[in-house]
Amino acid sequence: MLHWIQYLRGYVTVKVWGYSVERLLNLCGNHDVLVWDIEDHGDYHTMHISIAGFFALKPLLKKTGTRAAVLGKYGLPFFVSKMWRRKLFVAGLFGCILFWCLASRFIWDIRIEGNFALTEDVLLDYLEEQGVHTAMKKSALEIAELEQALREDYDLITWTSVQLRGTTLLIHIKENEMPVYDNRNQAEADKGMDLVAEKEGVVTYIITRSGVPQVACGDSVRKGDVLVSGAVPVYNEDTTVRRYQYVQADADITISYARNLSLEEEIAYDEKCYTGETIEIPVVGTGEKEVAFRIRKVPYDFYDTSEEKKQVQLLDHLYLPVYYGKRTVQEYEIVPKMHTDEEMKTLLQERFRKIISTLNEKGVQIAEKNVTIKKNNKKWVLHAHMQLEESAVKLTPTITPPVEEPEKEEDTQSD
Structure with missing residues (x-):
């Protein structure tokens, strides 16, 4: 504590030598001149003395026949004096402090934690649509509304926490570990859903669990053809259709189709x-x-x-x-x-393997493939003929028109 008081008031380090240094120190004590850290160096002494004590030291030096020289100046008064002579430095220091204070009122970094299925780019684009972005004022951020909006707009998010720490916006989310079902398909299922073909080919496998199959194994289908209808007919006694009961069609279907592929590579x-x-x-x-x-x-x-x-x-x-x-x-x-001949074969085969790997990841089975590589003057060409099998179907609303029940005629009896 004493050190800080000395620093605020300021002090100097002096070198004292002459006829009677001991008498000078005694006079300093008698005149309430505070000195400390006195060191004897043989021919001279060094000590610390306050600024006021240094100015009161002059008559005492004459009485004792000693001399003094300043070795160093320390404390806040000397620091302020130096800084005052460096006006540009002081202005820059205050400018930095002002800039720091103003910049701390804005958000300069956004961090998202806990996301796995939702990518950071998707969430950042969503925040931009909500008006949350870097360089925005902290006061303009509504934390409670942002947390609620994240939970309402993303069914996958079950818990959110938005925090401001310094100039950083921290968003913690927790995703639902259970599968999220499409409510729109569930609502449309009450009106009936058909399974239709997404590709043109031949049906090689079909097992129907729900709905009425419209094709059998070996049938050729075009893109958009109904494979399993979601309209289940209810018959009258005379085998006419009385009405339709609508369900969501469900079946395991495999469609086989041919695909030709051509890859080129320049020599x-x-x-x-x-x-x-x-x-x-x-x-x-x-x-x-x-x-x-x-x-x-x-x-x-x-x-x-x-x-x-x-x-x-x-x-x-x-x-x-x-x-x-x-x-x-x-x-x-x-x-x-x-490229050498060996390099050309390796390049084409590597590109073809990547395509095959992509098809396998999508669940496409390769029933047959025929690959040939031909060499021309300037390039090599890989031709592939493949017979592929996959479950190329999708759900669409049923298009079977409803059958109105005939009105019963009431027999009237005349009196």
Whole structure:
């Protein structure tokens, strides 16, 4: 505590030498001149003394025949005096403090945690539609309304928590682990739903659980044909249709269809060869504006650029709307090359394997395939004829017209 008082009042370190330094110290005690940290260096003494005590020391030096020299000045009065001579520095310091205070009233970072099925891009686009974005005022954010809107607009979200920490908006969500059913299909099921073909082909397998099958194994179908009707007829005694009972059609159906595929690969190609020459350009920006500290133009004819940016972070959750980083420019040369026969086969087969893998992920079965690779003067061509099988069906509202029940005629008896 005493140290802080001394710093606020200010003090100096002096060097004292001469005829009677001991007598000088005694006079300082008699005249209430505070000195401390006295050190004996043989020919001279050093000590700390307050500013007021230093000015009261002059007559005592004459009485004792000693001399004093200032070795250092410390404390707030000397710091303020130095800063006052550096007006630009002081103005910049106050400007930074003012900027900090103003920037802390806005949101400069949005973090989303707990999302798995819903991607961060989807949620950020939703927040933008709701008027929640970076560079918005904290006072304009309605936390309770945002939490409610997230739960109402996304059935997958069961719990939300929105918090403001510094200039960071933290959104914690919890997704429903149970499957979410489509309520629209459930509502339409009361009116009847048909299973229709999404592709043209031949039905190779059909097991109906609900509805009336309209096709059998071996039948050819076109896209849009009804495979299983959701209108179940109720017959009269004379086998005429009295009415229809509407259900949601449900069945396991496999449709077989042919698909031809052609892949091409050029023998000649251009390859990027990096020379190892790079240029690093410092970059500073705020929002969508950016300044690159580039002295001269990029001297390369062909080059790639990559950027690394970081947002200015003062505390754990206190961000400023300022980015800094560097832009790296890498020179490369375009070298014409030719694929070997082995490389051409590998490239085409790899592309074909990726297509097959994608089909398998979608549940498409390959019943038969015939692959040929032909070589031309400038390119190689892979031709593939495949017989595919998949459950290419979808639900649509039933189109069977309802049958009105005939009105019963009442026999009238005449008196």
